[in-house]
Amino acid sequence: MGMSCSSDSLTVLDLDAGYSLDEGFKASSCLTETLLDPEFGHAYEFNKTAFNKVHNVKEDFWTWLEAPGNRLRLTRFGAAMNGLKNMSPAEAILEGPFRLRGSCTPPCHV
Numbered sequence: 001m002g003m004s005c006s007s008d009s010l011t012v013l014d015l016d017a018g019y020s021l022d023e024g025f026k027a028s029s030c031l032t033e034t035l036l037d038p039e040f041g042h043a044y045e046f047n048k049t050a051f052n053k054v055h056n057v058k059e060d061f062w063t064w065l066e067a068p069g070n071r072l073r074l075t076r077f078g079a080a081m082n083g084l085k086n087m088s089p090a091e092a093i094l095e096g097p098f099r100l101r102g103s104c105t106p107p108c109h110v
Contacts, residue, residue, distance in 0.1 A: 022073065023051065023061075030054040 027050040034040045034050040046060045057064050065074050 023055075026054045027051040 030053050031050045034053045037053070040048045040050075040053060047058055049061075051061055052058065055064070059067075064070065065077060
């Protein structure tokens with residue numbers, strides 16, 4: 001069962017859910033095994049992550065995403081990121097969520 005990004009009826013939330021439920025959920029399902037793995041568990045390398053383990057790939061996520069066989073995933077990811085950018089005010093990233101809420105103050109970090 002595949003998803004096509006050519007449909008006019010897809011929303012940014014559909015695209016974000018497609019990305020999250022594909023790469024994101026698959027990687028999160030392997031997180032415990034990755035953290036307990038003697039090689040991957042304490043690694044700092046960009047290619048020793050739960051993503052790499054679950055997809056059985058050596059390259060980093062961005063290189064993998066740009067591979068010819070992942071054109072649909074790359075298109076979906078780009079559309080989802082653009083849609084989320086368009087849904088969020090710049091202040092949400094530049095100033096954080098607390099300023100947007102008016103009287104709310106950030107939690108105290110001890």
